[in-house]
Amino acid sequence: MAHSAGKPVVVIVGRPNVGKSTLFNAITGTRRSIVGDEPGITRDRIRGSAKYRDRHFDVIDTGGIIPNDDELIPANILKQAKKAFEEATQIVFVIDGRTEITSSDRELAQMLRRLGKPITLAVNKIDVPKREVLSSGFHDLGLDPVISISAEHRTGIDDLLDHITADFPESESPEETVKPARPIKVAIIGRPNVGKSTLLNSLTGTERAIVSPVAGTTRDAVDETVTVDGQEFIFVDTAGIRRKGKTTLMAEKLSVMMARRHIGMAHIIIVMIDALEGPTAQDAHIAGYAHEEGRPVILCVNKWDAHPTRRTKEFTEEVRDTMKFLEYAPIEFISATKGTNVKRLFHLIQSAQEAMNKRVTTGELNRFVEQITRETNMKVKYITQASVRPPSFVVFTDKSKPLHFSDERFLINQIRKHFHFGATPIEIKAKSTPGRGKKA
DSSP, X not given: XXXXXXXXXXXXXXXXXXXXXXXXXXXXXXXXXXXXXXXXXXXXOEEEEEEETTEEEEEEEOOOOOOSSTTHHHHXXXXXXXXXXXXXXXXXXXXXXXXXXXXXXXXXXXXXXXXXXXXXXXXXXXXXXXXXXXXXXXXXXXXXXXXEOBTTTTBSHHHHHHHHTTTSOOOSOHHHHXXXXXXXXXXXXXXXXXXXXXXXXXXXXXXXXXXXXXXXXXXXXXXXXXXXXXXXXXXXXXXXXXXXXXXXXXXXXXXXXHHHHHHTTOSEEEEEEETTXXXXXXXXHHHHHHHHTTOOEEEEEEOGGGOSSOOHHHHXXXXXXXXXXXXXXXXXXXXXXXXXXXXXXXXXXXXXXHHHTOOOOXXXXXXXXXXXXXXXXXXXXXXXEEETTTXXXXXXXXXSSOOOHHHXXXXXXXXXXHXXXXXXXXXXXXXXXXXXXXXX
């Protein structure tokens, strides 16, 4: 690979005004490029140093393009950036996610592919979660992977850097290389008095939350940090309810409000169910918010030691029946007061975190499509993964109408089974490819 003697080099390339300089600034943490609304405002190649997770590398922003004619872009970029491309270890091709693919984007993609270097397509200006799936159309450029980012809002930058620096050497300094993995933030949610605070105490070995048998005695959200086998976990007990008067309804409403507030801030959600009351519609309601937010869910049946029959199979069927949409969520039977099975939750949380961040290559997905089209009568042309957290896939079919619910469910189940996705929701968006027989 080029530049093996020195630091790896990441070269940023793209049409004028797609956000190359903003991305350069986001990666290097500097303001060295001149950024403005004028296309082609970056006058020449700008070089900076960057560090990501103990990996040091150089970044080159290939500006210098001020043509008025689209046809001139590839020739101009090539002339300006030839030296940068020779040095490149990784190339990041930036494209504007709010616009259609242009002919110059296509020419650029073609030119970059000829270089034979690893290329990542960064679809910029995807600053609204809803807009994330728009990046799926850009798979047509034939570049893999496609990663949605917003350079301005610094979203998706970690996904991009995780990918491009994966093979870069780590810093030699021994103090730096033993950096622990990033903390996993876990929200504990559920109806009042299911044992959220007791579980928090059991997980963290502390007595910080005020626990009492009266529903709604936890005064506010409590964050507790605990490290297990080098992995840091931050637990948030979301009770935060003080019962107003005697109405259980108010406590229930508040539990939903607090749950919603904390789901958005957590990576993984533990939904607690009271074994003695069984899974209720309210439990399903609360768990539904976590599912809708695309968060992995672990169902935790508490007070199991006090359950009269302790038949896990029957109880599991009841839970699956009440929460049909959570068939992927693991169920753990615990006693928070006695600490029974509580430690198992750490492993489940880590597995859920891995599943949520899992990325499947387009090649693997294409082989998967061949297999399912042989086994079923589904007409899927190809599938690509648009994003992670949660894993989102774009399915290209030959039909103009949306995928039927049962087909969508079938595909989600098959993707989950085939690629071993665990406790995470999977999203699917169908697109039709009329008159396109090329891509398989």
